[in-house]
Amino acid sequence: MDGVRGLLIDIDGVLTVSWKPLDGAVAALRAIRDAELPVVLLTNTTSRTRERIAETLSDAGFPIGPDDVLTAPAATAAHLREHRPDARCLLLNSGADISADLDGLTLVSGPDARPDVVVLGGAGPEFDYAALDGVFGHLQRGAELFAMHRNLYWRTDEGLQLDSGAFLLGLERAAGTEAVVLGKPAGAFFDAALATLGVAADEAAMVGDDLEADVLGAQAHGVTGVLVRTGKFQPGDEEGVEGHRPQHVLDSIVDLPDLLGL
Secondary structure (H helix, E strand, O other), rough: OOOOOOOEEEOOOEEOOOOOOOOOOOHHHHHHHHOOOEEEEEOOOOOOOOOHHHHHHHHHOOOOOHHHEEEHHHHHHHHHHHHOOOOEEEEOOOOOOOOHHHOOOEEEEOOOOOEEEEEEEOOOOOOOOOHHHHHHHHHHHEEEEEOOOHHHHHEOOOOOEHHHHHHHHHHHHHHHOOOOOOOOOOOHHHHHHHHHHHHOOOHHEEEEHHHHHHHHHHOOOOOOOOOOOOOOOOOHHOOOOOOOOOOEOOOHHHHHHHHOOO
């Protein structure tokens, strides 16, 4: 694969599953680093901040620092700071506190909250009937709907589990609205990653386990797509959807250095 001057790499399902490194992933990323090929980890993960993600990966042996990580929460905050700077934001998200990546937003909560925007992060126990019905009520009262991603599921060490995209579809249909999605496959998210790398779209490759959000989303933006058969990959994904196929398919990230000719 010639002409690649920078890499965008997904984390969950590509480098790790449930934050445990996949076999050979650390060595593969070290080989890429040794070749001095710039890397940005572009992730829809919403359960940890950039700092915490970088710390977790570094502790596992990956040569990664906070500046190498771009998250959907950070992209969401950047968009809202620019386009809705005074908005009262209600966040529905599962996992640890990610407020550090949402700097500058006015977050509201509780029964008396009257948000201007509702932001959906990653799904978990917090996505119960009361919470989803509360979001539905806010949307009926005119709140705008934003989503950090629309992933339907992700892979953990216990298998595939539902993600917020499954709930987002129902909210959009019930409220007669369409969410603004700010993580992958949003073009602005890919643009931010390319700017960090300092390369043009046709000089970059995106490595991911999600056919639509990672690979086809990147290809639609002019970035070379590389699908790996790990994580949430399902048999048949290599055939693509609606006539759109991944440009490259690998068994795992272990095969990436060879594809790049390193």
